Amino acid sequence: MLLTSNETGDRLDMIKRFIIALIFIILICGGLVGFNLFRDKAISDYFANMQTPSQTVSTYVIEPGDWEPGIDAIGTVSARQGVDLAVEANGTVMAINFKANQDVTKDAVLVQIDDRIERADLASSESSLQLAEDTLRRTRSLASRGVNAASALDTAQSEAIQARSTVERLRAVLRQKSLEAPFAGTMGIPEIEVGQYVTAGTKVATLQSLDTMRVDFTVPEQELSSLKLGQPIKVMIGEGEDGVDGTITGIDPKINAESRLVSVRGEVENPDRKLNPGQFVRVRVVLPTDEGVLAVPQTAVTSSLYGDYVFVVRNKREGQQNGSADAQPEQAQVEPIADDAENLEVRQVFVQLGRRSGQRVEIREGLRAGETVVTAGQNRLSNATPVTINNDVNPAEIERSGAQQ
Incomplete structure (x- = not known):
C-alpha cells in the first residue's frame, strides 16, 4: 500500500517528536543521577574535612608512688568494758x-x-x-x-x-x-x-567505758594469711576523715562455714569520744607499703564488654585521620604534651587493673609513668578527639593533695 506524501510527513513528524521526548527524558534522568552523585560526594567531602570540636576534660599525670594496700571491711563498735546494770534485791x-x-x-x-x-x-x-x-x-x-x-x-x-x-x-x-x-x-x-x-534483775541503766573501744569486723578467708595480732588498723566514721589508729587484738581461729568469713577484733583509743557503742564504721587493715606503683583515680577507668580502658592525652599527629586507632608502637619515653591547647587529642588504651585502695586503682599493664589520663569528660570522647585540659576542679588532684597533707 502506497502512502501519500501527507501521510509520510505526519509519520516523520511523529518520529521526531518521539526522539525529542526521549532525549528530554534522558537528560532529566541524567541530571537527577548526576545531582545525587554530586550531593553524596559533597556530603562525603564535608564530613571528611569537618573538624571534630574540642572537648574539655580533667586530667591526671601518672607518677610512681607508694601504695598502701589494705583490707577494707565494715565493723561494729563496742566498749571494751560495758554492761547493763541491774539491781540485785527487791x-x-x-x-x-x-x-x-x-x-x-x-x-x-x-x-x-x-x-x-x-x-x-x-x-x-x-x-x-x-x-x-x-x-x-x-x-x-x-x-x-x-x-x-x-x-x-x-x-x-x-x-x-x-x-x-x-x-x-x-x-x-x-x-x-x-x-x-x-x-x-x-x-x-x-x-x-x-x-x-x-525487783531483782530490774535494769537501771547502761555503763560504758568509752576511753578504749573495740571494733568487731569480718574479712574473707583468703585474707586470713595477711592478718596477725598487733597489726595496725584504721577506723573511719565518715568520708574524708583521717580515721582513728588501732591494732588487732583478736583473730577467731575458726572460719564461718556458711559465710566463709573470719571474725576479727581490734581496739582503738577514743579520747575525743567520737566512737560510740553500736556504731557502724569502716575498717581498714593496713598492710606493708609497696613502692613504685602506678595508680590512677578510679574515675579515669571505663569498663566495657571488651575490657577496661582509659583515655590518654597526647600531641596531635599530622596525617592521621580522625577516629583512627593509634597503631604506632610504644615509645621508649613518654612524649610530653604540648602547652598549646589546640594540639592535644586523646587515644583509647586498654589496661589491666590490679588492687584498689580508696579512690585509686593500680595499673598493672597498659600505661607508663608520665602519661596523662582523662579523669572527667570521657563520655564525649573517642579515638583522636581533640581536647582542652581544664583542671580547675579536678577530683583526682584534690585527692592527691589531700593524701600528701
Whole structure:
C-alpha cells in the first residue's frame, strides 16, 4: 500500500517528536543521577574535612608512688568494758545518784534501795554476835580451869559461829541494796525512778567505758594469711576523715562455714569520744607499703564488654585521620604534651587493673609513668578527639593533695 506524501510527513513528524521526548527524558534522568552523585560526594567531602570540636576534660599525670594496700571491711563498735546494770534485791528506790551521760568512778553508789529493815536486823544480829562471843570467852576461861563441861564449850562455839554467819549474811543483803559501779565509765539514761518498787534483775541503766573501744569486723578467708595480732588498723566514721589508729587484738581461729568469713577484733583509743557503742564504721587493715606503683583515680577507668580502658592525652599527629586507632608502637619515653591547647587529642588504651585502695586503682599493664589520663569528660570522647585540659576542679588532684597533707 502506497502512502501519500501527507501521510509520510505526519509519520516523520511523529518520529521526531518521539526522539525529542526521549532525549528530554534522558537528560532529566541524567541530571537527577548526576545531582545525587554530586550531593553524596559533597556530603562525603564535608564530613571528611569537618573538624571534630574540642572537648574539655580533667586530667591526671601518672607518677610512681607508694601504695598502701589494705583490707577494707565494715565493723561494729563496742566498749571494751560495758554492761547493763541491774539491781540485785527487791525494794523501793530511795535515791538515784547519777544523771544521763555522767562520768562515774569505780565503786560509786549509783542506786540506793530502802534498807531500813535490813539495817535493823543487822544491828540486832551484831548485838547477838557480841553476846555470843562474850559467852564463848567466858566458857573457854571456865573450861581451862576445869569448871565447865566440854559440851558447854561446844555449844558456845556453835552459837558464836551461827551469830557471825547471820551478821555476814545481813551485811551481804545490805550490799545488795546498794548498786555500785563495777568500773569507771559513762552512765546512760536512767530507766527507774525514785519511789519505784523494783525487783531483782530490774535494769537501771547502761555503763560504758568509752576511753578504749573495740571494733568487731569480718574479712574473707583468703585474707586470713595477711592478718596477725598487733597489726595496725584504721577506723573511719565518715568520708574524708583521717580515721582513728588501732591494732588487732583478736583473730577467731575458726572460719564461718556458711559465710566463709573470719571474725576479727581490734581496739582503738577514743579520747575525743567520737566512737560510740553500736556504731557502724569502716575498717581498714593496713598492710606493708609497696613502692613504685602506678595508680590512677578510679574515675579515669571505663569498663566495657571488651575490657577496661582509659583515655590518654597526647600531641596531635599530622596525617592521621580522625577516629583512627593509634597503631604506632610504644615509645621508649613518654612524649610530653604540648602547652598549646589546640594540639592535644586523646587515644583509647586498654589496661589491666590490679588492687584498689580508696579512690585509686593500680595499673598493672597498659600505661607508663608520665602519661596523662582523662579523669572527667570521657563520655564525649573517642579515638583522636581533640581536647582542652581544664583542671580547675579536678577530683583526682584534690585527692592527691589531700593524701600528701
